[in-house]
Amino acid sequence: MKGKIDINPITRLEGHGRIKVMVDDKGQVTRTYLQVPDFKGFEAFCRGRPAEEMPIITEKICGVCPTAHHTASSKALDQLFGVQPPLAARKLRELMYCAFVYEDHLLHFYFFGGPDLILGSSSPAPARNILGISDKLGPGFTSQMMRIRDKVRSITAIIGGSPLYPVSGLPGGLSKPITEQDRATIREVAEDAIEFAAKTIDLFHSRVLSSSDFRQLVTSSAFELRTYYMGMVDEADRVNFYDGIIKIVGPDGRELTRFHPQDYLYHLAERLEPWTYQKVLYLRNIGWKGYIDGPHSGVYRVGPLARLNVSESMPTPLAQEEFDRMHEFFAARPVHNTLAYHWARLVEVMYAAERMKELSSDPVITSEHVRNVPANGPIRTSTVGACEAPRGTLFHHYEIDERAIITTLNLVVATQNSAAAISMSVDKVAKSFFNYTNKETRDPNLLEMAFRAYDPCLACATH
Amino acid sequence: MAKPKLAFYWCSSCGGCEESVIDIGPRLIQIAEVADIVFWPAAIDTKYSDLQLFEDGSIAACFINGSIRMDEHEQMVRLLRKKARLVIAHGACAHIGGVYGLGNFYSTEDLLSYSYEHCPTLEHSSNAAFPSLSENSDTSMGLSRLLPMVSALDQVVPVDYYIPGCPPVPDWVFRAINAVLGTEPFPDNRIFAEKKALCDSCPRRENKPDKIKLTRFKRPHESQLDPETCFLAQGILCLGPVTRGGCGSRCISANMPCRGCFGPLDNVFDQGMKGLSFLATLINDLTPDNIDEIISSIPDLGGILYRYSLPTSILRGHVKARKK
Numbered sequence: 001m002k003g004k005i006d007i008n009p010i011t012r013l014e015g016h017g018r019i020k021v022m023v024d025d026k027g028q029v030t031r032t033y034l035q036v037p038d039f040k041g042f043e044a045f046c047r048g049r050p051a052e053e054m055p056i057i058t059e060k061i062c063g064v065c066p067t068a069h070h071t072a073s074s075k076a077l078d079q080l081f082g083v084q085p086p087l088a089a090r091k092l093r094e095l096m097y098c099a100f101v102y103e104d105h106l107l108h109f110y111f112f113g114g115p116d117l118i119l120g121s122s123s124p125a126p127a128r129n130i131l132g133i134s135d136k137l138g139p140g141f142t143s144q145m146m147r148i149r150d151k152v153r154s155i156t157a158i159i160g161g162s163p164l165y166p167v168s169g170l171p172g173g174l175s176k177p178i179t180e181q182d183r184a185t186i187r188e189v190a191e192d193a194i195e196f197a198a199k200t201i202d203l204f205h206s207r208v209l210s211s212s213d214f215r216q217l218v219t220s221s222a223f224e225l226r227t228y229y230m231g232m233v234d235e236a237d238r239v240n241f242y243d244g245i246i247k248i249v250g251p252d253g254r255e256l257t258r259f260h261p262q263d264y265l266y267h268l269a270e271r272l273e274p275w276t277y278q279k280v281l282y283l284r285n286i287g288w289k290g291y292i293d294g295p296h297s298g299v300y301r302v303g304p305l306a307r308l309n310v311s312e313s314m315p316t317p318l319a320q321e322e323f324d325r326m327h328e329f330f331a332a333r334p335v336h337n338t339l340a341y342h343w344a345r346l347v348e349v350m351y352a353a354e355r356m357k358e359l360s361s362d363p364v365i366t367s368e369h370v371r372n373v374p375a376n377g378p379i380r381t382s383t384v385g386a387c388e389a390p391r392g393t394l395f396h397h398y399e400i401d402e403r404a405i406i407t408t409l410n411l412v413v414a415t416q417n418s419a420a421a422i423s424m425s426v427d428k429v430a431k432s433f434f435n436y437t438n439k440e441t442r443d444p445n446l447l448e449m450a451f452r453a454y455d456p457c458l459a460c461a462t463h
Numbered sequence: 464m465a466k467p468k469l470a471f472y473w474c475s476s477c478g479g480c481e482e483s484v485i486d487i488g489p490r491l492i493q494i495a496e497v498a499d500i501v502f503w504p505a506a507i508d509t510k511y512s513d514l515q516l517f518e519d520g521s522i523a524a525c526f527i528n529g530s531i532r533m534d535e536h537e538q539m540v541r542l543l544r545k546k547a548r549l550v551i552a553h554g555a556c557a558h559i560g561g562v563y564g565l566g567n568f569y570s571t572e573d574l575l576s577y578s579y580e581h582c583p584t585l586e587h588s589s590n591a592a593f594p595s596l597s598e599n600s601d602t603s604m605g606l607s608r609l610l611p612m613v614s615a616l617d618q619v620v621p622v623d624y625y626i627p628g629c630p631p632v633p634d635w636v637f638r639a640i641n642a643v644l645g646t647e648p649f650p651d652n653r654i655f656a657e658k659k660a661l662c663d664s665c666p667r668r669e670n671k672p673d674k675i676k677l678t679r680f681k682r683p684h685e686s687q688l689d690p691e692t693c694f695l696a697q698g699i700l701c702l703g704p705v706t707r708g709g710c711g712s713r714c715i716s717a718n719m720p721c722r723g724c725f726g727p728l729d730n731v732f733d734q735g736m737k738g739l740s741f742l743a744t745l746i747n748d749l750t751p752d753n754i755d756e757i758i759s760s761i762p763d764l765g766g767i768l769y770r771y772s773l774p775t776s777i778l779r780g781h782v783k784a785r786k787k
Binding site: 007008009011012013014015016035037038039040041043044045046047048049050052053056057060061062063064066077081107111112125126128129130131134139142143146147149150153157160161162163164165166167168170171172175176264265268269270271272274275276277279281288371373374397403405408410412445457459 | 473475476477478479480481482483485486488489491492495500504505506507508509510511512532533535561562563565566568569573574575577578579582583584585586606607609629630682683684685686687688690713714716717718719722762763766767770
């Protein structure tokens with residue numbers, strides 16, 4: 001048995017990966033592997049370090065989604081020290097978070113996954129990238145996209161210190177307040193962000209959804225998995241990135257359970273595979289039944305599509321409009337086609353922009369009082385901080401000693417939740433489109449499209 | 464004349480260095496007009512087999528980020544060194560080892576066994592599948608293995624220039640690309656950053672006392688941090704005096720102390736040791752008992768002084784004996 005296709009490395013994503021498709025003597029695909037060949041050991045080497053350093057150490061797992069780690073970690077510290085952030089700090093954290101989700105989702109749409117959609121699934125490899133997009137849509141449009149990303153990242157710099165790695169998270173709030181002038185700047189950027197989100201959604205409709213190639217794939221069973229879905233919702237069962245309750249729905253859309261992030265160990269379990277450093281998660285109470293979908297398999301998915309699938313609605317009007325358009329197109333909930341992740345991501349881009357505007361319109365965020373300093377040492381020895389990373393639910397579980405030094409650290413990072421499903425998606429596409437008994441095969445890029453839809457962060461996945 | 468070729472590669476990395484290229488913004492499109500970006504896994508569909516086909520020395524410069532953690536990284540940087548006329552260590556990991564170098568406080572067995580045998584989410588029957596200890600014959604694709612220690616790039620291949628920082632500052636990255644393209648000079652000390660310490664350009668420099676004498680260090684979360692006073696004067700450990708400038712005081716401007724990501728100054732070989740000797744000058748009372756007491760008010764001194772530079776320190780790391 002030999003590998004017929006070996007994609008090494010997989011490209012246009014964050015992190016290292018390799019796909020190998022195994023084929024039998026008759027030319028039939030038997031199994032496809034997506035391997036993550038990197039490992040850093042954060043869980044081990046963070047032990048012995050001060051808890052308050054965790055927001056600035058653990059975020060180095062990922063330079064694409066650092067704000068997710070910074071935020072989950074800061075929330076864990078709030079609980080360990082028993083200090084809730086003042087209202088201004090809570091809102092500033094969420095504001096920075098929405099700015100982050102916005103620019104990160106745009107990164108995916110224009111640099112990682114979008115080139116396959118905008119230029120076509122089998123467009124020539126050398127131009128299938130941001131520079132190809134720049135040629136197709138014009139350098140003016142691409143520059144505008146880069147400038148808006150830059151401006152939105154500057155919000156992270158205002159609140160967090162750096163456009164890339166925020167450092168302002170401390171137990172009980174933030175290390176510094178923002179000025180009225182900062183607030184006005186952010187408010188202005190949020191307006192521009194909404195406008196550009198609308199432009200991107202228009203582009204998706206006019207250039208992507210209108211193409212028969214994409215329409216065929218986005219409704220094809222080759223890209224469909226009927227799994228469980230998990231995501232964080234607010235009190236009205238709407239998408240929320242910063243805070244809420246974790247909800248899981250089944251392949252039929254019915255609620256399986258909802259739980260507080262503190263209870264994640266009762267619901268999620270990890271297993272190992274000898275051929276990858278990525279730990280694979282499944283729903284503990286359903287159990288691991290192998291790489292299969294359906295209600296009897298504990299395989300579940302997270303991220304934009306999963307968040308929309310567990311939510312009743314979006315909290316902001318323009319995002320709700322797009323949410324409705326998406327569901328009108330698919331005419332059924334939950335949406336199971338993996339390529340719908342791209343669309344769901346753009347619904348969230350709009351939500352993130354609208355939420356930035358709401359939060360930056362609130363004068364309370366310029367309050368000088370952005371931090372409650374813990375009166376004493378830690379009040380708990382164990383806690384879990386969680387948030388919705390762009391790629392899905394993120395858990396930071398810390399245990400500490402009386403000096404607030406980390407003794408146990410467990411990270412369940414967004415992409416890991418979808419790990420089994422990502423492998424299955426690639427395998428299903430391989431089995432559907434790649435048959436070596438006849439000579440016709442598709443561009444192997446189609447296999448990469450199967451994982452790219454998830455926007456996996458493989459640096460995070462192995463941490 | 465053919466355009467010069469540029470390549471970007473990541474070893475064990477976070478993607479932040481790729482962002483520092485993307486954050487160059489619209490100027491990136493201008494670069495692509497005068498240079499060909501031929502290899503960049505984060506953004507471009509060139510595979511390793513395509514890279515093999517490039518003639519040796521045909522790539523003008525390869526910007527390599529990330530720590531050397533796995534054997535695959537070692538093989539890749541050797542290949543890229545052959546293909547590229549210039550190799551630029553891009554970001555703190557390639558420059559001085561980086562945060563993942565904290566793994567050098569442990570043996571690789573400790574790192575793996577904690578993550579794959581002890582994390583509380585793991586199912587109990589899974590030890591048999593411990594990664595990289597199995598031969599993986601069913602997949603015939605092998606699995607890259609951990610090297611005994613994390614290294615910086617120049618501990619594996621010769622490096623021509625360095626861009627410090629975690630993350631690097633896009634303006635310095637842009638200047639380095641311009642230098643490769645011949646429109647700007649290369650720095651004579653081979654490092655794209657300032658020559659002086661961060662302390663020299665710190666916005667709080669004016670109110671740094673001439674003499675600081677401390678009886679105790681405070682941890683950053685223990686008090687309300689004053690937004691204008693020098694951190695050291697507040698009793699908060701800040702590595703600004705022993706760290707190269709050029710970051711734009713990002714952490715300081717967010718009212719947080721420096722953790723040393725821009726690395727040591729010229730002619731300093733061990734950033735942490737330099738930090739420790741500087742620390743000694745801050746201690747009010749140098750009688751042995753008091754030194755111990757004052758120093759013990761900083762938990763995890765090693766993890767702070769060597770946050771980014773343990774692999775390039777004199778010791779390189781400390782391997783603990785495995786507990787029985």
